[in-house]
Amino acid sequence: MTKTEQNEKSFDIPKSIDNQWCPGCGNFSILHIIKKSLKDVDWSPQDTVFVSGIGQAAKFPQYSGANYFNGLHGRALPVATGIKASNPNLNVIITSGDGDIYGEGGDHFIHTIRRNPNITLIVHNNMIYGLTKGQASPTSEIGLTTPVQPDGVYTEPINPIAMAISLGAPFVARTSAGNPRHAQDIITQAFEFEGLSVIDIFQPCPVFNKVNTYQWFNEHTYVLDEAYNPSDKVNAFEKSLETDKFPLGIIYKNENRATFENAIGIYSENKEPLYKRKIDFSIINNLLNERK
Amino acid sequence: MNINKLDDFTIVIAGQAGQGVESVSVVMAHILKKQGYNVYASKDVMSRVRGGMDSVSLRVSTDRKDAFVDRIDLFIPLHSGGYKHLEHRISEDTVIMGVENPTDTKREVKKINFIQVAQDIGNRIFANIVAAGAICGFLGINKELPINKLKEFFTKKGDEIVNKNIEAFKKGYLSGAHVAFNLDIEFSLVNKSDMEDYVFMIGAEAIGFGALAGGCNMMSSYPMSPATGVLTFLAQNAKKCGILVDQATDELGAINSTIGAWYAGARGMVTTSGGGFCLMTEAVSLSGMTETPVVIHVAQRPGPATGLPTRTAQEDLNLVLYAGHGEFMRAIFSPGLPEDAYNITAHSFDIADTFQIPVFILTDQHFVDALYCAPIGEFSEKSFENNIEVTEKDYKRYQLTDSGISPRGIPGNGKGLVMADSDEHDEQGRITEDMEFLRPAMMEKRFFKRKKLLEEVALLPEVTGEDDYEILVISWGTNKAVVNEAIERCSKDSISHAYFPQLFPFNKKVKDILKKAQRLVIVENNAVGQFANLITQEIGISFSERILSCNGKPFSVEDLEEEFNNL
Numbered sequence: 001m002t003k004t005e006q007n008e009k010s011f012d013i014p015k016s017i018d019n020q021w022c023p024g025c026g027n028f029s030i031l032h033i034i035k036k037s038l039k040d041v042d043w044s045p046q047d048t049v050f051v052s053g054i055g056q057a058a059k060f061p062q063y064s065g066a067n068y069f070n071g072l073h074g075r076a077l078p079v080a081t082g083i084k085a086s087n088p089n090l091n092v093i094i095t096s097g098d099g100d101i102y103g104e105g106g107d108h109f110i111h112t113i114r115r116n117p118n119i120t121l122i123v124h125n126n127m128i129y130g131l132t133k134g135q136a137s138p139t140s141e142i143g144l145t146t147p148v149q150p151d152g153v154y155t156e157p158i159n160p161i162a163m164a165i166s167l168g169a170p171f172v173a174r175t176s177a178g179n180p181r182h183a184q185d186i187i188t189q190a191f192e193f194e195g196l197s198v199i200d201i202f203q204p205c206p207v208f209n210k211v212n213t214y215q216w217f218n219e220h221t222y223v224l225d226e227a228y229n230p231s232d233k234v235n236a237f238e239k240s241l242e243t244d245k246f247p248l249g250i251i252y253k254n255e256n257r258a259t260f261e262n263a264i265g266i267y268s269e270n271k272e273p274l275y276k277r278k279i280d281f282s283i284i285n286n287l288l289n290e291r292k
Numbered sequence: 293m294n295i296n297k298l299d300d301f302t303i304v305i306a307g308q309a310g311q312g313v314e315s316v317s318v319v320m321a322h323i324l325k326k327q328g329y330n331v332y333a334s335k336d337v338m339s340r341v342r343g344g345m346d347s348v349s350l351r352v353s354t355d356r357k358d359a360f361v362d363r364i365d366l367f368i369p370l371h372s373g374g375y376k377h378l379e380h381r382i383s384e385d386t387v388i389m390g391v392e393n394p395t396d397t398k399r400e401v402k403k404i405n406f407i408q409v410a411q412d413i414g415n416r417i418f419a420n421i422v423a424a425g426a427i428c429g430f431l432g433i434n435k436e437l438p439i440n441k442l443k444e445f446f447t448k449k450g451d452e453i454v455n456k457n458i459e460a461f462k463k464g465y466l467s468g469a470h471v472a473f474n475l476d477i478e479f480s481l482v483n484k485s486d487m488e489d490y491v492f493m494i495g496a497e498a499i500g501f502g503a504l505a506g507g508c509n510m511m512s513s514y515p516m517s518p519a520t521g522v523l524t525f526l527a528q529n530a531k532k533c534g535i536l537v538d539q540a541t542d543e544l545g546a547i548n549s550t551i552g553a554w555y556a557g558a559r560g561m562v563t564t565s566g567g568g569f570c571l572m573t574e575a576v577s578l579s580g581m582t583e584t585p586v587v588i589h590v591a592q593r594p595g596p597a598t599g600l601p602t603r604t605a606q607e608d609l610n611l612v613l614y615a616g617h618g619e620f621m622r623a624i625f626s627p628g629l630p631e632d633a634y635n636i637t638a639h640s641f642d643i644a645d646t647f648q649i650p651v652f653i654l655t656d657q658h659f660v661d662a663l664y665c666a667p668i669g670e671f672s673e674k675s676f677e678n679n680i681e682v683t684e685k686d687y688k689r690y691q692l693t694d695s696g697i698s699p700r701g702i703p704g705n706g707k708g709l710v711m712a713d714s715d716e717h718d719e720q721g722r723i724t725e726d727m728e729f730l731r732p733a734m735m736e737k738r739f740f741k742r743k744k745l746l747e748e749v750a751l752l753p754e755v756t757g758e759d760d761y762e763i764l765v766i767s768w769g770t771n772k773a774v775v776n777e778a779i780e781r782c783s784k785d786s787i788s789h790a791y792f793p794q795l796f797p798f799n800k801k802v803k804d805i806l807k808k809a810q811r812l813v814i815v816e817n818n819a820v821g822q823f824a825n826l827i828t829q830e831i832g833i834s835f836s837e838r839i840l841s842c843n844g845k846p847f848s849v850e851d852l853e854e855e856f857n858n859l
Contacts, residue, residue: 017722049703062722067703069555070713072578078545082552085536086510090704111541266536274509274536275557275680275702281671283532284504288668291491
C-alpha cells in the first residue's frame, strides 16, 4: 500500500479539533481500538458511517474521520437501520453509551435485534451517566451512590448480554477498554460478521464513577478460553448470567440468521442502493389502469 | 315519489361490523362506476371488529359529486339497529328496502330479509350480495356486468361459491326491481363514457400513488387508524415498485429510520395520526436541525388522547405547525380531493428534497377512507428530481451559501464525508458553541432564508365562484368539495370559496385574495378555528364568521348550505 492510499483510509481527524472528553476517559482507549480494527478490515472513511445518540460516548463520531449521523438521545439504532437498508454498501457502526442504548433507546435495542441489520453496535458501558454529571445508568450496580441516588441504586441492572442472546442477536460479545488487544480482536471480528453484532465494552468514567475503575474491571472480568464454544445458545445464556466475574469474549454467535437487508427482498435481484434506482413508471401506470 | 328523475342519488347501507357493509359498498361502487356513473362513498364505522352499527353512504351521480350529504334516497338496513343509527338522516322521501324497524311498524318498508334469503341459499354470509343485487335491481342496472364482476371477485374460491353468490345476487335483483316497479321510479342518471378515464381509489391510496410519483422508495411506519391505508398500499406494491417498506416497532423508530434513509439518499415517508405523530415530534426537530428531509403524512382523527379512532377531525394543524422544539422551517399541505393528494404528495417530496426540511401532508379520516372516482392521468418520466450531489474531498454538509441551501451530499457518493449533527454545528457538521458567528449564521440559514424561499414557492389557494365576491369562505383539506357544493346550492350572491392546498408558509399573494372580501368565513372541523387563527396571525386579517364543528363527523352539504344562507 502506498502512502497516499494509506492516508485516504485514515480515520484520523485534524489535531485542531477540540476533544470534549475528560482526561483519563475510557473513550480515548476505545477510539484508538476502533481505528485499529478499521485498519484490520481496510474500510474507507467514505464508505463508513458512524451513528450515535447523545452522551459522552455518543460524541465518538465527532472525533473520527468518517461520515456520521449524530442524532437524538436513544435513537441511534433506527437511524442506523434506515441508513443500512437504504444503502447496504455502507459500513454502519453505532458508537454510543449504556444510557443511550439500554435506557432511552431500550425499545430500539430489543427490536433492532429482531430485525438483524448488518451493522455493528458498540456500547460503551461505564455504568454511569457522564454527560449529565453522574447519575445512575441502566447498568449501574445496586448500591452505587450518586447525587440523585444518595442512598444507593436500588434498581436491578440490565444484563445486556443475556438480553441480546435471548432475543436472538447473532453476535454477542463483551470486552473491556482496559484490554485493548482483546477489544481490537473482538471488534474486528464484529466488523467482518454478516448481521447485527452487539458489543458491550466496559470503560471507566474517572470523574463520576469512582467504583468501576480500570482496576475494578480487571478484577471483575476474565477472558474466555479458546475451548469455549459460542454457538451453543443455552450454554451461552448460562455464561451471560455470570456477574461475579464477567466473562470477556464472543459469548454467542449464530452464522445462520438472515440480515434485514436480505429479508426485505428489494435487493435480491437489484443490488443498487435506493438513491441510484429509477422508478419504472410503466409499473405504476399499470397499477393506475387497473383502477379504471 | 320525489326521487323520480334524480341525477344524484344516495344509497346508505347499514349493518353490524362483520356483516359486510363495507364489502358490499365496494362491490356496488365498482359496478356503478363501470356503468358510467360517478361514485363517492364515505364510511361511518365504529372502532370495533364485530357488532356495533356501521354504515356506508354511496352517492351515485351523473356529474362529479364528492361531498357528504345527509339526504338518504335509498336506505338498506341489513340489521334493524340501522334505524336508530341513522334516524336523523331518514326522511319521508327515503325509500327503505330491507329488514323492518321494530320500534316503528307504521313507516313503510319494502321488506327484504337479506339474511333469510341468504340462509335459504345456504349461508347468511351471502346477505350482502343479496343486498347488492337488490340495489342493482332497484336502479335497473343490466345484470350482466355485476354478475361478471362477481365471477371475477370470487373465482379463487371455486365454482360453488361463485354460483351461490350469483344466485344470491339474482334473488336480490328480483326483489329490488320489484320495489322500483311498484313505486314507478324513473332515473335520469346519465352514464358518461369519460368515467373510463377516472381511477377508483380511497384518499389513502391517492396519497400512496402521489408518493410513488414523487419517487418515494422507503416507508417505515407504525399502524394507526386512520393513517394505515397508506402503509398498506405501499406494502402491497413494495416488491413490484422496489420500495423498502417496514412496519416499525413504534413511531420513534419509524421516523428516525426514515430520517436515516433520507440521509443515505432514499426518499422516505411516514404515515401516522395525531397520537402517533406526538411521539415523532422530537425527530421533526432533528430533521430541522440536521437539514435532513422527511415527508410526514398525518391523517387526523378527533382527540385528545385516544379520542374517536375511526372518526374525522381537523384538530392537529397546531400540532404539526408547532411540533418539535426550537425554531426551524417546515411546509404543511392539505389535499382536498384525490387529485390534490396525488399532486401534493409528489410535490411534498420535491419540497422536502429541495429545501431539506420536514414536510407535512395533513389529511383526515373522512378523506383517507372515502372512495372516489378521480381524474388522475398517467405518470410521466419527469415526475421528480433528486438534488443529491457527488461530494468533493473538502465537502461541507452545512456550507453557508447565499440562498441558505447547502448542496446535499450523501455518504458513499463521492470523495467527501457527510457529517450530520443534532448539536449546533459548524459548516462541516462538527459540534460548535460559537455563539458570535456560527449560531446566528446557522439560524439565518435554517430559518430566515428558508422561510423566504418557501413563501416564494408556496401554493396559492384555489378560488371558485364569482370573481367579485363580498363573502369569501375559506376551507382546507377535506372540506374542499363540500364547501364548493354548498356554495353552488346556497341562495347567497357574491359568495366565493378559497380552498387552501398549502397551510404554511403563505404565499405573499394570499393577502390580496383575502383583502378583496368584505367578510371572511372559515369552515373547519375543530373547536377554535385553528387555520383562521393562523391566517390572522400571519397575514393580519380577521374573520367575521367561523363555522366550526368538532363532533367527529364530516360537514354535510345541507349543514353548510344552511350556514351559508344564514350568513
